[in-house]
Amino acid sequence: MKIRGFTLVELLVVIAIIAILMAVLMPALNRVKKQAKIIICKNNLRQYGLAGIMYLDTYEDSFPYTFTWLFQDGGRGCRWHDVQYKNKQDGVLWPYLRHKDIHLCPTFKQAAKRKGCQWCDGSSIPIEPQYSYSMNAYLGGDGQGKVSNVSQVAHPWKKIFFAEENTWAIPGLSTHSINDNNLRSFAPGGGDCVSTYHNPPTGGDLDEGSGVMVFVDGHVDSIRAEDQKEIGTFVLLWPGRFLPDWYQQ
Numbered sequence: 001m002k003i004r005g006f007t008l009v010e011l012l013v014v015i016a017i018i019a020i021l022m023a024v025l026m027p028a029l030n031r032v033k034k035q036a037k038i039i040i041c042k043n044n045l046r047q048y049g050l051a052g053i054m055y056l057d058t059y060e061d062s063f064p065y066t067f068t069w070l071f072q073d074g075g076r077g078c079r080w081h082d083v084q085y086k087n088k089q090d091g092v093l094w095p096y097l098r099h100k101d102i103h104l105c106p107t108f109k110q111a112a113k114r115k116g117c118q119w120c121d122g123s124s125i126p127i128e129p130q131y132s133y134s135m136n137a138y139l140g141g142d143g144q145g146k147v148s149n150v151s152q153v154a155h156p157w158k159k160i161f162f163a164e165e166n167t168w169a170i171p172g173l174s175t176h177s178i179n180d181n182n183l184r185s186f187a188p189g190g191g192d193c194v195s196t197y198h199n200p201p202t203g204g205d206l207d208e209g210s211g212v213m214v215f216v217d218g219h220v221d222s223i224r225a226e227d228q229k230e231i232g233t234f235v236l237l238w239p240g241r242f243l244p245d246w247y248q249q
Contacts, residue, residue, distance in 0.1 A: 038198055041105035041164065041212050042220045048133060048162045049214035051096035061150040063140030066182050069093045070103075070131065075181040078120055080167075081112065081127045091181075105164055108132035111197040111206055118168045119179040134192070136160045136237050137184035139216070147239045154241035156216035163213035164195035170207045173229055185233040187247065193233045196225040 055064055067074035070091040079085050097103075109129045117127055138146055139153070139161065153159055165178035174185070174193035185191040195211030210224045213236070223231075234247060 037106045038212070038222075041107060041198070042222075044102040044105060045133065045162055045164075045212055045214040046218075046220050047097070047099065047102045049218040049220065051093055052161050052214075052216075053218055054096045055093055056150055062148055063150065064092045064135075066135045066137050066140045067180065069135050069140070070181045075131070077179060078117065078123045078125045079180075080131055080178050081117060081129050082125050083128045083130065085130045103131040103133065104129055105132045105212075107197055108164060108167075108195065111195075112167045115166070115168045115206065118177045131181075132164055132178070132195075133162050134165050134178065134181055134183035135162050136239075137182045138237050138239050150216065153216050153239040157219065158236070159216050159239050160194070160213045160236050161216045161218075164197075164211050165192055166195050166197065166206075170196065170225070173207075173225065174233070183237065185237055187234065188232055189229075191233070194223055194228055194236070196228075198222065 052064075056062070068091055070093060071079065071085065071088060072090045073079070075085070109132075112127055112129050112132075117123070136159070139159075140146070140148060147153060150156065160183070163183055165183060166174070168177050169175050170193065172189045173196075175190050176184075176192050178192075183192050183194075185193065193211075194213055196209045197206045198210045198212065200206050200209035208225050210222045211228070212220065212222045214220045223236075228236075235243065238244075238247075
């Protein structure tokens with residue numbers, strides 16, 4: 001019997017078809033990979049929300065102090081990327097955060113490596129992110145207009161409990177970046193903001209993506225940078241029914 005093999009032309013056709021299929025599938029696979037990371041980040045914050053609710057149940061609806069909920073020293077400065085803090089568990093919320101792998105969003109880690117640390121002031125500590133979430137400064141005893149009890153929060157389904165932060169500031173949206181365990185905005189475009197590194201637009205501008213947050217009622221949602229600018233980060237954080245007189249949108 002005469003065995004016939006593939007001709008060179010046939011092999012080239014097969015290779016071309018495979019290349020076309022890869023070109024079609026790769027963008028879809030990348031999108032799936034990004035969405036999987038967002039799901040991880042949302043689940044992390046969902047666990048944070050549950051931990052916060054359990055704390056409230058234990059302490060008669062009183063919030064933990066916003067500077068010591070994760071670390072007793074408030075996680076100030078370069079703590080967020082200091083590997084020595086990997087196993088540090090002295091914050092008041094730690095008994096409710098048993099899972100050690102929920103403190104860091106994988107997308108935050110990538111963004112931090114790319115953008116660096118704005119508030120490191122020349123620190124020689126390598127950027128090895130240890131946590132990426134902060135607590136609303138106006139809950140639990142810190143910040144002007146603070147509240148201490150969940151009963152004082154108007155519309156808890158609209159007010160942030162915990163959220164992601166950037167490692168850099170964005171003109172018109174924030175003047176600070178992650179430098180403690182405390183998320184504080186004090187005017188339009190001033191203070192901290194919710195992160196913007198998820199799903200950036202074409203071109204990969206991390207200033208124009210979206211961020212994830214968990215609200216006081218425990219539900220998780222995301223917000224785009226443009227919507228955050230329009231609504232105002234302060235509005236999402238302020239627990240009172242009415243905005244203060246000094247706040248001008």
